[in-house]
Amino acid sequence: MSGPFAEFRDECTRLVKAALEREGMPAEDVRLATPSDPSLGELSFSTFALAKKVRGDPRAIASRIAAAAHGGAWRLVGKVEAAGAGYVNFYIEPKAFAEELIRSVSTEGSGYGTSRGDGEKVLVEHTSVNPIHPIHIGGARNAVIGDCLSRVLKAAGKDVRRHFYIDDVGLQVSQAAYGLSMLGGEEAVRSAAKGKRDHFIGFVYASTSCAMNIRALKGEIERLKAEGKDEEARLKIRELDDWVSVSAELREKDAETFDRILGGVNASADPEGEVAELLKRYESKDPAAVSLIRGLCDAALEGFRETLGRVGIVFDSWDWESETASWNGGAKEVVERLSRTGFTKLEDGTVVLDCEAVVERFGLREKYGIKTEVPPLTLMRSDGTTLYTTRDIAYTLWKFGRADRVINVISIEQKLPQLQLKIALHALGMGDDAERLMHYSYELVHLPGYKMSGRRGRYVTFDEVLEEAVQRAYREVTERSPHLSEEERRRISEVVGVGAVRYALAAVAPQKPITFTWDRVINFEQNSAPFIQYAHARACNILVKAGEGWRGAAVDYSALCSKHERELVIMLSKFPEVVEEAARSLRPEEIAEYANELASKFNLFYDNVPVLKAEGEGAKNARLRLVDSTRIVLSNALALLGVKAPERM
RNA sequence: GGGUCCGUGGCGCAGACUGGAUAGCGCGUUGGCCUUCUAAGUCAAUGGUCGAGGGUUCAAAUCCCUCCGGACCCGCCA
DSSP, X not given: OOHHHHHHHHHHHHHHHHHHHHTTXXXXXXXXXXXXXXXXXXEEEEOHHHHHHHTXXXXXXXXXXXXXXXXXXXXXXXXXXXXXXXXXXXXXXXXXXXXXXXXXXXXXXXXXXXXXXXXXXXXXXXXXXOTTSOOBHHHHXXXXXXXXXXXXXXXXXXXXXEEEEEOOSXXXXXXXXXXXXXXXXXXXXXXXXXXXXXXXXHHHXXXXXXXXXXXXXXXXXXXXXXXXXXXXXXXXXXXXXXXXXXXXXHHHHHHHHHHXXXXXXXXXXXXXXXXXXXXXXXXXXXXXXXXXXXXXXXXXXXXXXXXXXXXXXXXXXXXXXIIIIITTSHHHHHHHHHHHHTOEEEETXXXXXXXXXXXXXXXXXXXXXXXXXXXXXXXXXXXXXXXXXXXXXXXHHHHHTTOSEEEEEEEGGGHHHHHHHHHXXXXXXXXXXXXXXXXXXXXXXXXXXXXOBTTTTBOOBHHHHHHHHHHHHHHHHHHHOTTSOHHHHHHHHHHHHHHHHHHHHHHSOTTSOEEOOHHXXXXXXXXXXXXXXXXHHHHHHHHHHHXXXXXGSOOOGGGOXXXXXXXXXXXXHTHHHHHHHHHXXXXXXXXXXXXXXXXXXXXXXXXXXXXXXXXXXXXXXHHHHHHHHHHHHHHHHHHHTTOOXXXXX
């Protein structure tokens, strides 16, 4: 049983079932719904489906069920009424229900809403931003979703481990490291970087990819022109134009660093070859390559930890791709094992997995809703290095050894490789394990006007969004609460600004694309973290003014009889079920929805029902308990979103 | 071209998995409420053929089909 509302629901269900059995009607499938209007009760049962089955009149059946309720000894069920064309509406017994709810919340405190659960081990991999640029607003969405999901699962009694996968073996990291080597290698990050080092690395990476792209495109254009392929050349020229404008943007930021990288790239006979060589050396654990690339990754991760720490996101494990998949021979072993299955082919020196053949062989088409041919997956390059998905297969096997269920929070862009990963598991004869793996996908954050691109250095960073949010919050706090000390205003604006950003990213369903605007991400009005935090602060304020005397004093729960008190009580009672449901359906945004609605209900109560000036001590104490319960639940709900609840603001 | 996801008042969203009573909320616009606990609040007004068209059903924003629009993917990138 999870909370008073679940108990009320249970009583209603038993009531309906008992009535149906007495009438000789089928009572297996009794599901209750929330009426569209609170005046119609807290739960309802619709009799249409049943009426059809037994060829009866829905209205008459509803009446008979309602009549059967009279005389029953129900604890939390008050009134039961037949209504409309075929509904039975259930109302709570206000006094008993309020008492039960308030006792539950005050006993359980910060544990109210959590459940014991089954202790299933769930590994949530999230954020996993490539260590070649700072976390941008798209990565922030991943981080916030993954963190909220972890919190919700934990509250539902799961044994959650949060993992960050460091993709240090990729071509991109080698490219960034190649650029870094023009600046003097890993020492350059330590000394040269002003500001956050992940930002510096982002600049190095963008500069390197820009320089390499310009050089490669120029070569291609010359070749195409010489071959008389003017049409193709024209397309490449357009691409080149884009990169030339990127180079101007980068030079404007730091011309010296950019020019050194550009010079280095142009001085090389074969930059692509050098990057590939560096990757190859890293995969074979060559000390100089390791020192360079790890130096770069460490600097980026230091920046990530700082940013994530600011928003309250921490990890239980930082998994290096090199260690979980590459240096331990995991990825190579995956290639060998897959090669033995007969599903791979050798094409120009590369090893390719025939995904389509696996899909056919194991009948996966229907299982995964595959309607088209699945493209083959290259497992190994002709130079013997592995590809990302190959290493991800090895990493997945590593994860399976550490959890019952694995959830990967990865953007929708990687839908196909994540499917290919599952297909590879089937090929390995691990079809059952594939069921334990889930790609939790989310849509991208778009920028108005242009697309974010790490390679081009075009992104809005999480850091700048947070900074702007906290500054706006500071202006707001200063304007509204000038009496607070500077230090307290700073502290509050940090909590409010960070909360606003987290809420904005957590509240939108993951499968909806977001177009970034400042006003959207930093909102202090209704349906925002500050709105909810404000309700919490108001509740705290009443309690501060009330002192401590009320806690042991006599209480008259029957005083909580107004519409606003009743709705607030019911809202509070639903929290445990909301948490369970959010965990079951993996939808943390339902917590945001709930918290917002609870704050709205509390504001209505606050504006309409006097607490400290209530008539009678019993009523005042009952309301104080209700305020205290609201404070606790608002704080618990915000905690699931990773948002702090200030006592003043 | 193929596939997947999304489409709900001017704008931003909830409701869809599990069909149910007059489709909720915020922003915006207009007009009220601070000598009762913090006005980041609240009240009222305004505004919707739930992308279009079919189908299933006693009942469809919700399920099915077709179409339109947008995003994403279809690499020896990740």
